[in-house]
Amino acid sequence: MIRKWGFISFLIFILPQVMLAQLNFSDHFINKVLRVDYLLTGTDSTAEVILRQLKKEPHYGGSHVNLIDIYDLGTYRYRLFDQSSNELLFSKGFCPVFQEWQTTDEAKVQKRGFYQVAIFPFPKKTCRLVIEERAWDGEFTEVFSTQIDPEDYFILEEQVPAYEVAELSLQGLPQKKVDVVILPEGYMADEMDKFVADANRMVRSLFEVEPFSQHKEDFNWYAVKVPSVESGTDIPGEHIYKNTAFNSHFYTFDTPRYLTSQDMLSIHDAASVMPYDHIYLLVNTNQYGGGGFYNFLSVTSVDDRLSETVFIHEFGHGFAGLADEYYTSDVAYSEYYNLEVEPWEPNITTLVDFDLKWNGMVGDNTPRPTPRTSKYRDVVGVFEGGGYLEKGIYSPVMDCRMKSNGPNGFCPVCQQAIEQAIEWHCE
Template sequence: MKIGLISIISIVLLSACLQAQTAFDRHFVEKTMRVDFILAGNNVQQAAYLLELKQEPLWGGGQINLIDSLGYGEYRFTISDFVSMEPLYSRGFCTLFEEWRTTAEAQAVDKAFYQSITFPYPQNKVFFKLEERKKDGTYQALLSIAIDPEDPNISKEQLPQYDVVKVVDGGASANMIDFTFIAEGYKSEEMDKFVADVKRMAAYILSQEPYKTHRNKFNFWAVCSPSDDSGTDNPRGDEWRRTAVNSSFNTFYIDRYLETADVFSIRDIAACAPYDHICVLVNSEKYGGGGIYNHFSIGTADHPMAEQVMLHEIGHGFGGLADEYYTSDVAYQNFFDLKVEPWQPNITTMVNFNAKWKHLIEEGVPVPTPSDKKYEKTTGVFEGGGYVEKGVFRPAINCRMKTNEAKGFCAACQEAIVNMIEFLTD
């Protein structure tokens, strides 16, 4: 009887995997469709405008879980069959534009930001819908278009041809998570340094939990994209560099915030390799970085805390994790609505804490949890997080999403990263 039960379970699991794989094969091919668009507006309104459709030669994303079940992101897009309107693919994501909308500047001026999303190249005509998440958690449509994969105006221009080095080889991209690093502020003669820097970053990331336990599910790539100058822009120091993706410190007038709005260049360069998540490595000794969910993560190579910063930023960009600090200088104002449960898995307003890390809290731990030494190694509900001191709670006294001095990710953040890894690979 035991052998028969095991056989039945194996058949059911194999059948499920084959059905999921067949869904990809039935609707998509292993290339990438890229939608370039503009997000524009101010702190109270926004609009989206289509720029161009592009074909990229590789698809590095998963082929199993095509429909997003995590619900992360301030935006989401859905690809549906044009005839039946059956959803075929969906993902959530965030943008630099949405962050800017919470700044004081957005109250005074209108701005436009480039944005780009990708999905597997469809075999047949599909319907693309882009939506924004409103403050109350509901969604509102921003852009809806029909996409015919045979449209002759879909750009198939050859992308830049850069040397690509696979620094960690876990296996075929269809079954792996591909972290693809692109060079920023490295001149042609500095590419050996870039590859060495990526190897160092990869080694550090894979030494940290939960990546360490799941290291056999990752590939790391280095795309050697040269810049005319070394380094990056530092407006406060009146330092300006001609670089591959036009990165700069002092984003939103925060000195340490390193970002770029040149997302099209990032996509063009990253397309030289398969990618699930893009990391921009900047050839600089200055402290700083940034990470935006399903967008990209960026950090410097040579600051003494560079590895810790990059791990933190990948927590944002790959894992969808929120910042757990609340005392550092930021440009955001009223970033979270305290009447709504945030979608980020590692903070809560207690509106719907049951959906967060409640199951990780041991019996007898008070909720909220005092920030006492007694609880410094305990999973609890500690007030302060998401840039505000009151009304937002985090899972631990200290965590890599709070400070670079933390020994690693807290239990809630580790669980969230594992959930992401399993979603993309299982």
């Protein structure tokens, strides 16, 4: 595994070889989507996949060059193999809501299922899909495997919904750009102008911070106009329930500010009208909150005074796989990180294998651990606290957009991870 090597060795010897090993897209795929819908279900210690449906969709937004994920991010991943040769054709890491739920107290006493969607280019030949979870020791283990015949007449090929789309910013071909579909949650039909204005406002705020300010030309943004019956969203803790397009709600895992949706069926059906790498759900409420899941979904409310800040923070999770760096806020999780294993997220460390992280960015005169004092306020160091824990996990700076709403933007370590994600999508 990559984590057994030093970071410099990885860059010099391994990364070029992996990059050269990327496949020729047209040899194995056509420029459409094979979408696999399934339930991810289990308890705190078990995971099971239940296949629901397969769909052929018209708009693949991903890179035609970078098909095999080399960065090993995410708590889950899916991989596609050629059935006859066993050659790896495609892979992608992600973080599902299910994985967070597994660390809650409820998961210790009850089994639950969460709707999931896997997206990859449509294969030309029979292939094998494998879904894997990252175990407590940091290694991936297989949860599910199935054979997929692209000629199977049970693969649905339905007409995509006829939703109107506002093209917020188009900068080039989908396979050469980061394609983001923004969906409206809790906007009625007569509120679509507000939705487009909110979407434009959020996108502008993102491009006011580094490194996004240098990469506006690397993104395509679409706003898909999907009306809801009622305005707003569910707030279960206040007994407020709304009939909305994507069934979002606050109080996820009993945390009032945690705003999510588990209706991935409706979300992906709506997003299918355009090519996409990432989906962002804007929720029409003035209550503070949001949520972000790597290569899965980002969500934020739009009318709180901190909505733009939360939008940027959650995109850090969803797009670049950045971890939360705070350690004092209430969360529903217990035993979220194994302190004997280096976390996969690029902006936290247990120091188990710090060479894989930002070791080279820490100055010789900066102590490790680095005290959280004013002397080190503006330096990259090794500050204890992060990933919801006060002890045993370290973050790069005293404060960052991934820690609080105070800083103007991301720290140098988070910026580096974001740059890496942008480059990966745009090759």
